[in-house]
Amino acid sequence: MSDAPTKNRPDTAALKVIGTRPVRPDGVDKVTGRAAYGADFRAPGMLTGRVKRSPHAHARIVSIDTRKARALAGVKAIVTAADFPDLASQEYEAGESASNLRDLAMNVMARNKVLYQGHPVAAVAAVSASIAEAAVALIEVTYETLPHVIDVEAAMAPDAPLLHSHLFTEGVSPRPASPSNIAKRHLFVRGDVDAALAAAEVVIDRRYTTQAVHQGYIEPHACVAEMAADGQCQVWSSSQGQFMVRTYCAKVLGIEISDIRVTPAEIGGGFGGKTTVYLEPLALALSRQSGAPVKMVMTREEVFTATGPTSGSVMHVRLGATREGRITAADVELKFQAGAFPGSPAGAASMTAIACYDVADFRVVGWDVVTNSPKVAAYRAPGAPIAAFAVESAIEELAQQLGLDPIAIRRLNGVRDGMKAAYGPTFENIGFMETLDAIESHPHYKAPLGPNQGRGVAVGFWFNIGGESSAAVHLSEDGGAVVATGSPDIGGSRASMAMMAAEVLGLPVERVRPIVADTASIGFTGLTGGSRTTFATGMAVVQAAEKVIEELKRRAALIWDVPVETVTWEAGAAIGPLDPKGGARRLDLDTLAAQSGRTGGPISAEVSLNAQGAGPGFGAHICDVEVDPETGQVTVLRYTAAQDVGRAIHPSYVEGQVQGGVAQGVGWALNEEYVFDVDGRMENAGFLDYRVPVASDLPMIDAVLVEVPNPRHPFGAKGVGEVPIVPPLAAVANAVRAATGVRLDDLPLSPPKIRAALQKG
Amino acid sequence: MSKIHISATVNGDPVEFLTEAGVTLLDALRDELALTGSKEGCGSGDCGACSVILDGRLTCSCLILAAEAQGRRIETIEGMARGGELHPLQQKFLDHAALQCGFCTPGLLIAAKALLDANPDPTETETRYWLAGNLCRCTGYDKVIRAVMDAAAELRQVRAA
Numbered sequence: 001m002s003d004a005p006t007k008n009r010p011d012t013a014a015l016k017v018i019g020t021r022p023v024r025p026d027g028v029d030k031v032t033g034r035a036a037y038g039a040d041f042r043a044p045g046m047l048t049g050r051v052k053r054s055p056h057a058h059a060r061i062v063s064i065d066t067r068k069a070r071a072l073a074g075v076k077a078i079v080t081a082a083d084f085p086d087l088a089s090q091e092y093e094a095g096e097s098a099s100n101l102r103d104l105a106m107n108v109m110a111r112n113k114v115l116y117q118g119h120p121v122a123a124v125a126a127v128s129a130s131i132a133e134a135a136v137a138l139i140e141v142t143y144e145t146l147p148h149v150i151d152v153e154a155a156m157a158p159d160a161p162l163l164h165s166h167l168f169t170e171g172v173s174p175r176p177a178s179p180s181n182i183a184k185r186h187l188f189v190r191g192d193v194d195a196a197l198a199a200a201e202v203v204i205d206r207r208y209t210t211q212a213v214h215q216g217y218i219e220p221h222a223c224v225a226e227m228a229a230d231g232q233c234q235v236w237s238s239s240q241g242q243f244m245v246r247t248y249c250a251k252v253l254g255i256e257i258s259d260i261r262v263t264p265a266e267i268g269g270g271f272g273g274k275t276t277v278y279l280e281p282l283a284l285a286l287s288r289q290s291g292a293p294v295k296m297v298m299t300r301e302e303v304f305t306a307t308g309p310t311s312g313s314v315m316h317v318r319l320g321a322t323r324e325g326r327i328t329a330a331d332v333e334l335k336f337q338a339g340a341f342p343g344s345p346a347g348a349a350s351m352t353a354i355a356c357y358d359v360a361d362f363r364v365v366g367w368d369v370v371t372n373s374p375k376v377a378a379y380r381a382p383g384a385p386i387a388a389f390a391v392e393s394a395i396e397e398l399a400q401q402l403g404l405d406p407i408a409i410r411r412l413n414g415v416r417d418g419m420k421a422a423y424g425p426t427f428e429n430i431g432f433m434e435t436l437d438a439i440e441s442h443p444h445y446k447a448p449l450g451p452n453q454g455r456g457v458a459v460g461f462w463f464n465i466g467g468e469s470s471a472a473v474h475l476s477e478d479g480g481a482v483v484a485t486g487s488p489d490i491g492g493s494r495a496s497m498a499m500m501a502a503e504v505l506g507l508p509v510e511r512v513r514p515i516v517a518d519t520a521s522i523g524f525t526g527l528t529g530g531s532r533t534t535f536a537t538g539m540a541v542v543q544a545a546e547k548v549i550e551e552l553k554r555r556a557a558l559i560w561d562v563p564v565e566t567v568t569w570e571a572g573a574a575i576g577p578l579d580p581k582g583g584a585r586r587l588d589l590d591t592l593a594a595q596s597g598r599t600g601g602p603i604s605a606e607v608s609l610n611a612q613g614a615g616p617g618f619g620a621h622i623c624d625v626e627v628d629p630e631t632g633q634v635t636v637l638r639y640t641a642a643q644d645v646g647r648a649i650h651p652s653y654v655e656g657q658v659q660g661g662v663a664q665g666v667g668w669a670l671n672e673e674y675v676f677d678v679d680g681r682m683e684n685a686g687f688l689d690y691r692v693p694v695a696s697d698l699p700m701i702d703a704v705l706v707e708v709p710n711p712r713h714p715f716g717a718k719g720v721g722e723v724p725i726v727p728p729l730a731a732v733a734n735a736v737r738a739a740t741g742v743r744l745d746d747l748p749l750s751p752p753k754i755r756a757a758l759q760k761g
Numbered sequence: 762m763s764k765i766h767i768s769a770t771v772n773g774d775p776v777e778f779l780t781e782a783g784v785t786l787l788d789a790l791r792d793e794l795a796l797t798g799s800k801e802g803c804g805s806g807d808c809g810a811c812s813v814i815l816d817g818r819l820t821c822s823c824l825i826l827a828a829e830a831q832g833r834r835i836e837t838i839e840g841m842a843r844g845g846e847l848h849p850l851q852q853k854f855l856d857h858a859a860l861q862c863g864f865c866t867p868g869l870l871i872a873a874k875a876l877l878d879a880n881p882d883p884t885e886t887e888t889r890y891w892l893a894g895n896l897c898r899c900t901g902y903d904k905v906i907r908a909v910m911d912a913a914a915e916l917r918q919v920r921a922a
Binding site: 021023024026027028029030031032033034035036037039040130215216217218219220266267268269270271297299300490491492650652653655656657659660661662663664686687688692693694695696697698700701 | 798801841863892899
């Protein structure tokens with residue numbers, strides 16, 4: 001971390017902008033239809049691109065014949081794997097998730113084998129969408145179909161169909177003699193869990209399962225890309241990181257990173273699903289061949305079958321405890337579908353599984369398993385909601401067996417400052433107990449319940465990250481400011497950036513205009529992901545604003561002809577020592593900006609940093625449901641989510657993150673799942689059959705913001721976007737169990753499943 | 762393929778465009794008339810991001826052929842603010858922070874306008890069911906519902922005054 005200048009930092013007790021709720025700077029664009037998303041961009045002379053996709057879950061590509069398609073009038077380019085370099089295996093770090101570049105390239109365009117239904121085998125660019133679609137139909141692909149495997153435990157079996165002949169399990173020793181679908185074992189151990197379980201007075205032993213679910217952003221992936229005759233590339237696309245798009249396109253195409261300029265479009269939701277590339281390298285390859293810009297937009301069916309989702313899982317939890325409810329042992333095994341290539345969030349799930357608890361002896365094993373389904377992508381706190389579903393369900397059962405209040409058992413075992421986290425570091429400045437206090441004292445916790453109604457409690461943890469960010473602050477001649485960052489604004493971060501800059505500069509927030517800059521106009525910035533933007537990019541914004549103030553003080557000192565050390569900055573103005581006649585010296589920002597041409601030129605500052613010290617986040621949720629015993633339908637009656645957010649920069653958008661995370665978690669718990677037919681084809685690749693929550697499915701969601709400031713952020717902010725999706729799966733499931741008296745350990749808790757369980761008793 | 766000539770009224774103005782037989786109204790609005798405020802989230806009438814008001818009726822423009830627009834009246838998000846003044850629904854969405862990514866927002870605003878045109882005093886339940894055809898993955902709908910109810914209250918006051 002670069003050394004932060006702190007002397008110009010406002011006193012947090014006297015904040016004027018932070019914590020208020022101004023209208024977001026990009027708001028009018030977004031309520032009037034002016035905001036331009038991925039599919040809204042047009043380039044002169046652009047072609048339309050379409051993708052030819054595998055109809056099979058697993059097959060060898062025998063041949064691809066593009067002759068008929070090429071002969072069709074209006075077809076300008078066709079690419080297959082032959083048009084991309086065959087990359088060597090190489091890990092590439094990108095924020096929360098590392099990618100293997102060879103896998104990335106082979107996911108963008110299949111080489112030799114197709115590994116899931118929807119895997120691209122060719123792409124076409126033509127003068128119209130209808131011609132491109134006709135050309136896709138004319139491409140003849142001969143496949144030799146292979147047995148497929150999607151279920152995670154079936155994929156782990158020794159006789160399972162093998163996806164990759166080069167895949168040997170990492171993280172076990174000795175290295176296995178033969179390849180398998182098990183890509184990696186993650187292992188976290190402390191003490192002797194077997195002995196602790198044997199000595200435990202109470203043991204809970206349960207198996208839990210979840211299905212693959214999609215991030216479900218409403219905007220399908222979209223881009224326009226152009227490669228000029230000199231090799232210079234332009235990409236306009238909707239993603240969680242324009243720099244990620246730039247790097248991945250360069251690697252997949254084998255060109256220089258600096259030859260690509262990526263301009264971020266507005267992004268219509270991502271939730272982790274837009275932290276990789278699918279279309280952009282194809283569009284660039286098609287543009288290289290055709291010499292024209294190429295626009296590509298996915299259909300919803302393509303989004304479901306060929307992007308995202310997150311893992312389905314099988315989990316086994318054994319908890320040992322004393323009769324008083326102190327948890328002494330936790331043995332957790334997590335088996336996660338990775339989809340076609342390694343990289344499930346089994347590692348993060350293992351690290352978060354028991355992160356909320358102080359357990360002396362534990363063993364957490366996470367298995368990353370490849371399957372013939374789309375390669376999983378990050379989904380909001382990747383892995384954590386899945387593991388929390390299992391662990392929080394088991395803790396609920398433990399509390400019931402012991403007759404303990406669900407909040408009391410969590411308080412008894414919960415982590416506090418100074419405790420060593422199960423995944424390694426020692427907790428500092430965490431607000432877990434405070435979130436438990438918040439739900440316990442909330443009226444919801446004592447609200448009466450009727451027949452067929454039940455209440456569930458669950459908690460959740462997410463690391464939150466910092467990382468690489470850049471921001472620039474430019475003063476205008478009239479004293480207003482522009483803040484440029486490299487972080488795509490996925491849910492209101494322009495507002496928090498402008499507010500932090502305004503707070504430091506002493507300007508009204510309306511005089512700070514934030515933009516999201518393209519890759520040629522701002523320093524490198526990592527993904528909008530990991531709940532890092534307000535923390536890390538916000539830190540860059542604050543430091544850039546502080547540098548601007550240093551410069552303003554220097555200019556004031558120059559004007560007054562006094563040493564700069566004698567000038568201070570207060571409430572948007574430079575204050576100097578008294579003049580020789582004893583008069584006050586004060587120059588406000590507007591005046592200094594107006595005179596900047598005569599005092600040394602334009603005033604601006606850019607800061608690039610690698611932010612450390614993101615504060616981990618905790619949430620505690622209460623959910624009330626009613627279960628219709630005839631239909632098995634679950635209705636969420638009340639929902640309360642308390643979360644430690646450090647300090648809410650713009651409370652409305654923080655509440656919005658919490659409410660949105662809860663809604664996604666409720667969908668995951670009750671309805672959402674990938675359904676595959678016997679041939680491994682997705683049966684519900686549309687919003688009618690893959691049912692995300694709609695307005696009539698949900699009550700108001702009470703977001704309770706708990707503020708335990710993070711001392712490593714200038715204003716105390718912690719990441720907030722991911723924590724709220726961690727507890728809901730278990731909170732809903734615990735409520736359904738309480739309402740029905742039946743154990744239900746297989747998500748989603750859809751009506752047929754509940755009805756069957758109720759009939760079975 | 763020969764093209765079809767269409768004349769219609771969009772946001773009060775006469776428009777003309779050429780379209781192919783299989784093109785949706787949504788694609789014609791976006792590609793022929795450059796009105797990209799209406800979005801395609803699914804293309805199958807499930808998400809509501811393409812919502813328009815067609816002859817007074819809330820419609821998914823992805824489910825209507827452009828050729829069917831002949832002689833009809835279409836309201837899109839681009840016509841909601843008048844003379845630079847935001848519609849109360851638009852202002853309330855901003856005031857309540859009822860949007861995050863904003864992609865579903867044009868469709869939600871159009872659907873909410875159709876609701877308030879038909880029912881100036883909807884209950885929360887009526888509002889939730891009316892907007893059940895508009896998917897929002899970011900907000901959990903809480904602030905959206907509050908914004909619509911608040912806009913309804915303000916519009917009732919304006920009408921009463």
